[in-house]
Amino acid sequence: MGIKILTEHINVPGIETLEVYRKHGGYRSVEKALKTMTPDEVVEEVKTSGLRGRGGAGFPAGMKWSFLAKPEGVPRYLVCNADESEPGTFKDRVFMEKNPHALIEGMITSSYALGANTSYIYIRGELLFVLRILEKAIAEAYAAGLLGKNILGSGYDLDLHVAPGGGAYICGEETALLESLEGKRGNPRNKPPFPAVKGLFQSPTVVNNVETIASVPWIVNNTGAEYAKIGIGRSTGTKLISASGNINRPGVYEIELGVPVEEFIYSDEYCGGIWKGKQLKAVVPGGSSVPILPADLIMKTAAGEQRLMTYESLSDGGFVSGSMLGSGAFIVFDEDQCIVRNTWNYARFYHHESCGQCSPCREGTGWMERVLHRIEHGHGHQQDIDLLVSVAKQIEGNTICPLGDAAAWPVASAIRHFREEFEWHIKHPQEATAPGAVYRGQLAAATV
């Protein structure tokens, strides 16, 4: 059992109430930061901790904070990105639902560090039931003097609000999120200017993922140096992993970064192995947009080294033989899963979620979905495979926001690692479209 920073008390009965939460040491970081530290000292601790953004990009949080522009007389905002929509990711929902005060505590401490006097939690609209939980907890915090004017007599004021989305994956992109928070369509903004200069309501803004913000209290309580001791290298701290797919124990696990992938899949502490005694075929280790890896490459890097649950190890080998930790959504495929069908499913998702603002993504995501749909349903041509690779390349890197890349990578990586399976679908349409049919030719070599 590794150290639990975020989930230590998550299953304590009544932890969603202020009373129980405080009994378990809750809001200590607010006391400590507001009464004994300057905002810059808090920022420094977060920098020292090496905490990286937990939403997917993995950008150092302290550095992001230090980019925030601080012009005189202009309000600054902290916005929490709780628009968790990446397929495979459900850690933030579970966390907020069970332990809302932990996020609120993080919001207060982080807002203080950034000098924000109004902060927002933007939560995806589907999670209105979690919004109610958060609002209830916020009301408790106001009543206890932890929010509002002159928090705990420190002279620091903070208002905290929750805002719902309306069903749009793209609003997880930080500038689309800000547009949505302003009551507009979730079209990502052109950058520059970056949110750190012109964000919400044209004011300097930091947007951080739920898990990132919720990690701050521990860092304040225990120092950034202590946090940096957890994990391996530049992957410091713990990470919530959403484990799903064909495993015995799906769920959210807090791991110390550095756990071997093999242990994560097979240990009873985590996924508990592949369900129904089946073989492992592939894993998407960081949410639907990161490259899929066949069983052999998820266990070991191309160089034969053991693959670890860290930012660096999972991306070892680049996109040729590696993937990404992303948002920590670990999706496991057993031997009976069809990669073509899954790739079409993901392509449909990105087609459905493209905002339609810039042309390569708007047109390209639909194109890929339609071609994949044809292949999956027995109407593919051999040249379709190269066409998909080409269309993916035409989208990648040429769009306003990363959704284009997110749509291109799963298609390109599935073809890279499972090309035979695509070819089989095209060559044997009748066999491939029979119920339950799965190509097993590549399985023997790929399974571990």
Add this chain to the structure above:
Amino acid sequence: MAKITFDGIEVEVEDGTTILQAARKIGGDVVPPAMCFYTPLKGSGGKCRVCLVKVTQGSARDPRPMPKLVASCITPVQDGMVVENTTNEEVLNARKGIVEMLLINHPLDCPVCDQAGECDLQNLSYEHGVSATRYEEPRRTFDRVDLGPYIQLHMTRCILCYRCVYTADQITEKRVHGVLGRGDAAEIGTYIENVIDNDFSGNVIDVCPVGALTDKTWRFKNRVWFTKPLNAHRDCPTCSGKVTLWGRGDTVLRVTARKDEYAEVEEFICNTCRFDKKEMTDWTIEGPRHIDRGSVISANHYELPVVNVPIVPNLPKSTVKKMPTE
């Protein structure tokens, strides 16, 4: 001031100028195309991606290249920046790919489209497109709708540049149309049948880079390359009254704003000038309008015959044209 090198050509521009505007200062063939950016419209640009360029050196201070291609229409220059457009294979390939994307849902109905001959997408495809398509899936189609008595929306042709939305936002008092839906199902519309009724609504026709928004008073009247453009003005209480008339003989077939070589209007005009003043007698004629854009109209200049400079001296520069034999 910032000095940049664009396709090997040095140019000095004001700080804050975009790469595209710097390239336009150089002019000629190196200028990246633009399908969504429109100088008079604040906030436009960044969407169509055809103006992508490669920044091989970020600035004198930080010479690292930018990792991705950038949209030249929204990226400000830095002193010492080095940019490649027509000299960069990656840029040309990306642009070709984007033109292909723009065309997969665009009908090739140019023979019956009023925009043909002055269509930015037509020009773009001619320069960067490929003659055959790799797209064999169903295409997006819409019914034509009338947005009031003067404007027709042919959504099937739209490339979602948002220019008409910015126009309605910025030069009319009350915007009633916008972008509805999302992704490739997004469309320009009014949601519930609404008439675009405003003194300046006709300008959405001028800003449209394709034939999605057309002038109903001009519909199927003629082909643009058969009509003669004239600069004209009238004393208009609503707008500047400075327009271009398009006609044959003494018949005014169409009135538009005056546009520069990048198809950007010089001054927006009102609906009365555009739709109601269709008699030569309504106007004071200033003279022929030279069309500098890369469209077929420019191949049809009539101000003066194609000339050989030494024979007829002191001609305005705009009328000089190279003889094929030169």
Add this chain to the structure above:
Amino acid sequence: MIQNAFKFSDKALAEIQRYISHYPEGRQKSALLPALHVAQAENNGWVSPEAMDAIAEILNIQPIEVYEVATFYTMFNLKPVGKHVLEVCRTGPCCLRGADQMIETFKQKLNIEEGETTADGMFTLKPVECLASCGTGPMLQVRETYYENLDSEEAVDQFIEMMRNKEVETPEWAK
């Protein structure tokens, strides 16, 4: 043309005002998404043009600004729907655990296709993308509640039976 006259209840208006108060002066448009959620809850699960016009008036914005936003976000139903809208997750992780079969079962049991409403007006089957419940898929959402692990025909049967006798839930602010 059917007129769907629409008027917000006092509680609904108060809820929208509460959201408006969260934003700086002049930024009341920010309350648009919450207002659309309120309108949908007040209007039998869908947002009519009249409801959107009412929102535009409250927020002091043009109606087109409301239409643009309402058509962008997929949670807002712009046509009448059944009493219970079954928002079934159809995305990859749920499919690994049988979402395709669950959706098929719903189609057969309810005798409708995706996007359709049963003849008795009880159910609308609406496929949606990932609902952040991948560990407990296949799953679906009805209003503000998640129903998880619907991984067998029996589970679907039980769910349908239970919903037939269930009243539409009242949102927190309307209680």
